[in-house]
Amino acid sequence: MHRQNIPAARPRLKRKSGSGQFILATILLLVTVLCALPIELVFAAAFSDEEMLTSQGFMFFPSRFSLDGFNAVLRYGKQLFISYGVTIFVTVSGTVLGLIIMAMFAHTLTAKSFPLRHFLTIWAMIPMLFSGGQLSTYIIYTSMYNLRDNLLVLILPLCVSTMNIIILRTYIHTSIPKELTDSARIDGAGEYRTFFQIVLPLMKPSLAAVGFMMATAYWNDWQNALLFITSNNKKPLQLLLINIQKSIETLLSTRNIPSSALVAMQGSIPQYSATMATVVMVIGPIMIVYPFFQKYFIKGLTIGSVKG
Template identity: 65%
Template sequence: MAKLKRDNKLDIAPSKKERVTVGQVILLIILILATLFAFLPVELTFVAAFTDERSIAENGFRFIPLKFSTAGMAAVLKYGKQLAQSYLITIFITVAGTFLGLLFMSMFAYSISRKEFRLAKFLSIYLLIPMLFNGGTLSGYIIFSQYYHLKDNLLVLILPLCVSTMNVIILRTYIVNSIPGELMEAAKIDGAGEYRTFFQITLPLLKPSLAAVGFMMATAYWNDWQNALLFISSDNKKPLQLLLINIQKSIEFLLNNVNVPASARAAMGGTIPQYSSTMATVLVVIGPIMIVYPFFQKYFIKGLTVGSVKG
């Protein structure tokens, strides 16, 4: 009898396995093509950053360089000391802003997720108001510069992006759907207060969603340049994005101004690498994000999917 069952399993397994394999192959081909289309712009950026400027001008951008050159990257790295300072400023803003934002938003999400909290509904509505109504750039500039006195202060690069309505909603949804309410009730019965329940029970279980939201916040802080352009005037406080914009403007000025002295052009190596330096600038910006993203990928996907489905 056991042998007959084994034989039946052997007869059924191949056809079922074959159907699954065909579907997997089709899905694999689709994913490979999608990955290829997503990777090609990155590869083109990397290659163009190390391609000779004349080769780009004559032959256009190519996936395989006809002539290798480091002039574009060298033009960016000539700002070595200022570039390092801007990197440190950007890293500080990204780390501090992400940490504070996750702390504030997770506490806010925990508060409005508690059904017994009387102000939960009011705060939920209050949270939606900034998402629906915005005072605009001019009013924001007046508030931060004249009333908060944060002109040329690093806090002005952290506070505006610290709390996001959508991120709070993601964290709240994760708490409601993925963290059992009975667990919090048990902690309350054992004598734990709200702060202890949040920091010792809710916060550790919130890690996947925190990683997802934290990565999105870090990317937003890393790519932010508009606030720095409006509020930051000191060179030692300029973040990376603003510095690279200034580098591009300097190169454009050298290219378009016929009165530029020969010494300035000689400092750039005789020729001004417009296209390759632009790609080198992009490479300097996206490089750290590309390195960090694989470590956050599994948490990023889990935090967005688990918290959106009722468990």
């Protein structure tokens, strides 16, 4: 899509804001509330009193609040902090690495004179159409590459994707004037310099969009972790959540909790609220970051859907 083809924004038709509009708004509002309630439930449960949860069940608006869940998780959940570290490390390094190498790749695809342009385009397209499937991937990663219990297996396979390359390429194509890179070359800037000093800084909006999508993919990746990671000190948050489903004690090894604290918690671990508190800790960061990236993210989605 070329910029000049987009019709200049015209003021929208004046719409009658009669009763029809209010019905429409009410329906949409209802949908939105229905959509938000399950998320609200997690927060409500995380701050609920454990006794109330077990006797009366989960509630959207709990009658008794308590911080026991968070207390237990934050004070005795050593594993949570290790997992936080792992997830942050994987997310940041994977996203940065992926953005740089995909931006470079996309940049080479836009140079008309580059003889490998078509070959590389096809090379990047085929994985979108055809894949080896989980089983052969699993066997090759473990028996050929020896990536079992190695953090690289969480980083490398997710760091490039065809869709993201298309988004970046389309962005360079439509939003970075050819004259700019050409004149840089004429002024004697090498290929690297042209890319790192001119193209890359101008790509910021598309990098923000792709970066956010990549970061959430890394943050939420549970399958690779479940398949390949075995040791506790490499366990990312999502794997921790899976383990908690089986028993909250994975998180709060009872041995570490002093008996005085156990007495204060009425002899038992606040299971439901502590679990939900952990869920809040896992999904919280994305919810906090999302509003800042929303604008770019929506733009990126839109670019990606227009085939370049």
